[in-house]
Amino acid sequence: MSPTPRRTKIVATLGPATDDPPVLEAVLRAGxxxxxxxxxHGAADEHLARxxxxxxxxxxxxxxxxxxxxxxxxxxxxxxxAARELAPGGEVSFSLTAEPVHADDLVLTEPEVLADVRPGxxxxxxxxxxxxxxGTTQGxxxxxxxxxxxxxxxxxxxxxxxxxxxxxxxxxxxRAALLVAARxxxxxxxxxxxxxxxxxxxxxxxxxxxxxxxPVIAKVERPExxxxxxxxxxxxxxxxxxxxxxGVEIALEKVPTVQKMLINECRAAGKxxxxxxxxxxxxxxxxxxxxxxxxxxxxxIFDGTDAVxxxxxxxxxxxxxxxxGCMARIAVETETHLRDTxxxxxxxxxxxxxxxxxxxxxxxxxxxxQVEATAIIIPTLSGRTARLVTRRRPWARVIAVAPTDPVLxxxxxxxxxxxxxxxxxxxxxxxxxxxxxDAFAAGTVRPGxxxxxxxxxxxxxxxxxxxxxxxxxxxxxxxxxx
Numbered sequence: 001m002s003p004t005p006r007r008t009k010i011v012a013t014l015g016p017a018t019d020d021p022p023v024l025e026a027v028l029r030a031g032x033x034x035x036x037x038x039x040x041h042g043a044a045d046e047h048l049a050r051x052x053x054x055x056x057x058x059x060x061x062x063x064x065x066x067x068x069x070x071x072x073x074x075x076x077x078x079x080x081x082a083a084r085e086l087a088p089g090g091e092v093s094f095s096l097t098a099e100p101v102h103a104d105d106l107v108l109t110e111p112e113v114l115a116d117v118r119p120g121x122x123x124x125x126x127x128x129x130x131x132x133x134x135g136t137t138q139g140x141x142x143x144x145x146x147x148x149x150x151x152x153x154x155x156x157x158x159x160x161x162x163x164x165x166x167x168x169x170x171x172x173x174x175r176a177a178l179l180v181a182a183r184x185x186x187x188x189x190x191x192x193x194x195x196x197x198x199x200x201x202x203x204x205x206x207x208x209x210x211x212x213x214x215p216v217i218a219k220v221e222r223p224e225x226x227x228x229x230x231x232x233x234x235x236x237x238x239x240x241x242x243x244x245x246x247g248v249e250i251a252l253e254k255v256p257t258v259q260k261m262l263i264n265e266c267r268a269a270g271k272x273x274x275x276x277x278x279x280x281x282x283x284x285x286x287x288x289x290x291x292x293x294x295x296x297x298x299x300x301i302f303d304g305t306d307a308v309x310x311x312x313x314x315x316x317x318x319x320x321x322x323x324x325g326c327m328a329r330i331a332v333e334t335e336t337h338l339r340d341t342x343x344x345x346x347x348x349x350x351x352x353x354x355x356x357x358x359x360x361x362x363x364x365x366x367x368x369x370q371v372e373a374t375a376i377i378i379p380t381l382s383g384r385t386a387r388l389v390t391r392r393r394p395w396a397r398v399i400a401v402a403p404t405d406p407v408l409x410x411x412x413x414x415x416x417x418x419x420x421x422x423x424x425x426x427x428x429x430x431x432x433x434x435x436x437x438d439a440f441a442a443g444t445v446r447p448g449x450x451x452x453x454x455x456x457x458x459x460x461x462x463x464x465x466x467x468x469x470x471x472x473x474x475x476x477x478x479x480x481x482x
Contacts, residue, residue: 005397007416008331009033009307011068011274012324014050015315024057026321027314031328033412034066034307037186038315039177040075041155051184064405064419066188066412069181071174071203073192073219074167075245076158077109078125086130088149094142101140108158113167114142121162125152128159128248161223161249169199170206178210187409190217190240195224197235215410217274221245226258233265237272238413240309244277256299263303270358270391272413275300276309280327284317289326297327298334304345304393306415345393357456360466361388364454368396371470371482375399375444375451379422379435383411385456390416396452399444401435418444425460432458432469433479440477447475450482 011034018024035054037047051067058065086092095105096114108114114137117123123132123144131148169191181189189212191203203216215237218225221244225232233239241262247255259275266273279297280289300308308331313323338345368376375397378386386400393415401422402408408419420442425434432453439445450472458467471479 005418006031006328006332007335007393008301008305009413009415010324010327010331011036011276011307011309011413012314012320013038013309013311014054015312017316017318017320018314019050019053021053021057023320024053025061027324028057028061028063028065030321030324031331032065032314032324033063034068034188036068036070036190036309036311037181037184038070038311039173039180040070040072040077040192044180047180048184051186064408064412066409067184067186068188068190068217068413069177069184069186069214070190070219071177071192072109072171073174073194074110074113074165074169074171075192076113076160077155078152078158079107079109080152080154083151083153086125086132086146086149086152088146090146090149091135092132092144092146094144096137096140096142105141109173110167110171113160113163113165116163116166117142117160118163121160124159124161124248126150126156127244157245159245159248164224165193165195165222169194169202174203175206175210178206178212182210182212186212186214187406188217188238188413189214190219191236192219192242193222193245194218194220194232194236195222196228197231200232200235213406217272220258220262221249223250226250229262229265233262233269233271238274238306239266239271240274240276241305242276247277259300260303263300263305266306267304267391270387272306272387272415274307274309274413275303275305277311279308280310280313280323283313283319283323283326287319287322289323294326294330297330301331301334302338304415307413339395356466357385358388360454360456360468361385362392364389364452364468365392365394367468367470368394368452371450371452373452373470374449375439377401377432377435377439377445377451377453379431379453379455379457381407381457383407383414385454386411386417387414389454390414397444399435399439401438420444427461429460430458431455431460432467436471436473436479437477440473445473445477447473447477449473453479 012032013036121134132144135143217238218236219240219242221242314320377399379401401420403422411419453469470482474480
């Protein structure tokens with residue numbers, strides 16, 4: 001067991017750069033906890049094959065790792081066969097339907113959104129590198145003037161930061177992607193371009209129709225979502241701070257403060273939060289990141305994020321294993337500094353009402369600190385209690401002992417949580433003692449360690465009697481007096 005275990009989790013996007021099984025095993029050993037499958041690109045067979053390879057690699061490495069299906073959402077992309085030059089001052093036309101009216105019309109993946117665009121509103125292409133001003137609509141086409149020109153490449157995105165969108169939260173492309181995600185057996189689903197809390201109901205209905213039972217992450221990347229952040233956090237199971245499109249949709253200088261706000265909202269709600277986009281982007285081409293990128297990863301950890309994410313670095317980059325290893329080292333160094341300087345990541349947030357479970361989680365956190373326990377062991381059926389404990393960011397290791405793969409893999413996204421397989425205790429069995437034995441057998445606790453155990457149902461099949469114990473682990477993994 002590592003003397004300095006990493007608490008911050010790492011999400012890595014799968015792609016051609018990680019398709020070889022030895023590379024997948026290497027990135028898992030380097031620190032990947034969650035594999036992101038980007039359904040905006042690639043075919044169904046590619047996604048299914050990548051998930052299958054990842055599951056097999058995780059099995060070989062002996063790691064509970066999650067698969068996150070990232071849905072396209074109403075992400076507008078321009079469908080062109082070849083790159084096109086847009087000259088400043090020139091005019092560009094968009095078809096209002098899925099087919100061009102004139103041969104040179106640009107066609108969008110969701111052309112119906114153009115009905116919401118009004119003259120004078122900005123139309124940003126390729127993450128804001130190209131800028132158009134919307135003009136009039138005539139003859140089934142929207143005309144626009146090029147303000148900032150350049151080369152428009154195929155499948156680049158279109159952002160409409162000035163335009164309130166009325167398009168459905170879940171698109172037909174999302175529903176098709178969910179059918180593939182169901183076949184892959186994903187652990188988490190992320191919905192792109194969430195605009196309000198009502199999207200949670202829409203996507204959960206779509207998941208049910210596809211036969212998926214998985215928690216849902218809201219990707220915050222629209223101005224409306226920032227304004228409704230608290231309600232979105234309450235409605236969803238987690239949040240991704242999707243800084244790529246967010247930095248185009250809102251003023252770039254506001255992104256750092258929005259990132260901190262969203263992390264705090266998720267922490268207060270006891271829900272995981274991922275900080276994403278361009279964290280080590282230069283490592284697509286270089287074996288070392290820039291100093292600014294290293295500082296960006298560390299800053300997100302200082303903010304208290306659950307996970308940091310790699311996108312193109314692992315999907316198509318030249319150095320996927322090095323990128324994961326670099327991110328892991330930055331996380332360990334940052335966390336070590338926080339611990340050595342006595343800083344707590346859990347000191348400043350409001351506590352919502354979670355009934356008796358939250359005070360019990362706080363008591364376990366405080367007790368572990370006072371008795372200098374090295375771990376908090378939590379037998380759990382759903383993972384909820386582990387999340388209530390880890391949102392306080394304890395330096396004691398949080399070991400969640402759970403019975404099923406969906407729970408174990410789902411917890412791979414949460415800060416500081418180590419998932420361990422639960423052995424059935426049998427009717428009337430002592431879940432707390434069994435959880436210690438399971439943690440010992442998994443190598444997550446060692447003989448002589450003092451640990452705190454928090455259990456909602458301490459007796460298998462028994463009533464809800466929330467229980468906290470302090471024990472010491474003996475040489476056989478048994479619980480003995482502390």
